[in-house]
């Protein structure tokens with residue numbers, strides 16, 4: 001059987017991502033957590049290394065490949081000491097650009113996709129509003145056509161990378177129909193009337209800046225419309241599947257890292273005259289953690305392979321997300337437990353993973369919303 005994950009090209013990509021993480025990311029994560037954001041130079045360095053455009057077609061400035069390749073990059077970052085917050089912020093373009101690429105609009109691709117994949121621009125995706133998160137059809141930010149422009153008024157919240165962003169791919173209401181009245185506009189953050197109202201303080205993902213945005217009479221050129229007017233609900237829904245698989249990778253990736261750190265810890269930590277790992281209860285806990293990680297990774301890989309082969313798998317992506325999130329929450333909790341008091345201290349890596357993990361069951365579709373989607377797919 002061909003191992004699509006272990007081809008020579010992908011083995012080289014894995015090594016590249018591992019080396020980049022150990023050199024450029026792991027030594028700096030604690031400082032970036034204190035800074036509350038990633039430096040722009042990291043985007044440039046990741047682009048130069050060939051890691052920013054994985055899974056984006058070469059025709060738009062990417063490195064090509066599929067979700068298998070982007071999964072490999074994410075895995076290596078997480079396994080080697082980056083964090084879920086680093087991935088969320090460094091790869092925000094993974095949610096901000098796909099709609100633009102999918103539209104095939106050469107002008108938008110030249111102005112936004114290529115420079116972002118070269119590490120020169122930072123983009124965000126703004127869907128969520130103060131009164132509408134899980135229910136995307138409830139958004140109220142409105143765009144009214146006025147000659148060659150749309151005039152946008154509204155508010156967005158919880159937007160990743162928004163305080164650093166050069167442009168925000170913004171979900172707006174261009175009609176009254178809950179679903180067919182939605183469109184996507186690329187808004188330059190220098191446009192008059194656009195403001196980052198505040199930088200939000202969070203439980204985890206501290207190195208990933210998160211912003212609340214206001215749009216007051218923001219005049220956006222009509223040529224910044226992504227795809228056809230009224231087509232955004234479908235565009236957003238299509239891209240949710242790959243976002244959810246990406247978050248599934250965060251789940252088992254964090255869990256694998258937390259397990260590795262914990263194995264090392266219990267080998268070295270002595271209690272009652274022996275290393276902790278000498279206790280059967282401790283070894284059993286490690287095995288349960290390993291089981292959760294392995295099952296999650298194998299299922300997520302299975303779904304990623306089918307998606308890479310061209311299947312549209314919304315329910316399976318949701319199942320993968322929920323499985324990996326549950327596994328991650330279990331593993332990081334046990335990791336903190338086995339680290340004892342040290343596990344509760346700032347500066348201990350598992351403490352950061354414990355806090356970072358909590359967003360995974362909320363962002364990109366809450367666990368309950370995933371279950372609704374799965375039940376509907378099953379006809380229940």
Ligand SMILES: Cc1cc2nc3c(=O)[nH]c(=O)nc-3n(C[C@H](O)[C@H](O)[C@H](O)COP(=O)(O)OP(=O)(O)OC[C@H]3O[C@@H](n4cnc5c(N)ncnc54)[C@H](O)[C@@H]3O)c2cc1C
Nearest residue numbers: 125126127128132133134158159160362363364365366368
């Ligand atoms: C750190 C962070 C980064 C984010 N980044 C972005 C971003 O870049 N762009 C963006 O647009 N958004 C972003 N979000 C927003 C995120 O996608 C939303 O928080 C998420 O979709 C949930 O929406 P909500 O917060 O409005 O919760 P609500 O929709 O108010 O739901 C609250 C809770 O109710 C429950 N619930 C909701 N619906 C159902 C249901 N149908 N059945 C049963 N229970 C239900 C769930 O437990 C859910 O967590 C981010 C959020 C965070 C915290």
